[in-house]
Amino acid sequence: MATNIVKCLFSIIFFTFIIKGSCVCTFNDIQIGTQRSGREIKGIPEWNVSVINNCVCPQSQIKLLCKGFQTEEPVDPNILSKDGDNCLLINGNTLQAFKSVEFSYAWDPPFLLWPQSSLVGSC
Numbered sequence: 809m810a811t812n813i814v815k816c817l818f819s820i821i822f823f824t825f826i827i828k829g830s831c832v833c834t835f836n837d838i839q840i841g842t843q844r845s846g847r848e849i850k851g852i853p854e855w856n857v858s859v860i861n862n863c864v865c866p867q868s869q870i871k872l873l874c875k876g877f878q879t880e881e882p883v884d885p886n887i888l889s890k891d892g893d894n895c896l897l898i899n900g901n902t903l904q905a906f907k908s909v910e911f912s913y914a915w916d917p918p919f920l921l922w923p924q925s926s927l928v929g930s931c
């Protein structure tokens with residue numbers, strides 16, 4: 809009886825690990841790196857941004873918090889489109905596991921961009 813309970817508990821813990829191990833991605837696994845490109849656009853520094861899905865599952869509908877974002881250099885709206893304080897990445901399309909999207913913009917100072925939400929796909 810007691811051993812059955814122990815076995816049962818072990819399998820619950822085991823399966824919990826399997827499920828967690830296969831898919832624990834959240835929008836917090838979206839990493840955003842910004843570095844100076846070294847170029848200037850109309851005298852304003854340009855920044856290269858790379859947005860990486862640093863997790864094993866694909867994610868779509870990726871939204872970044874991009875309050876006040878502006879740029880002297882147009883950013884392709886198919887890569888980043890601003891709507892209020894949010895920016896939608898690649899039209900809401902899927903960013904596969906460990907893939908990244910890059911874009912450049914020009915402003916001084918650079919903006920702090922944060923992942924805000926996403927839909928996590930199955931792995």
Ligand SMILES: *[C@@H]1O[C@H](CO)[C@@H](O)[C@H](O)[C@H]1NC(C)=O
Nearest residue numbers: 843844845846855856910912
């Ligand atoms: C910034 O992005 C441009 C265009 O993609 C690229 O040519 C350049 O090498 C990048 N610079 C840095 C420092 O990553």
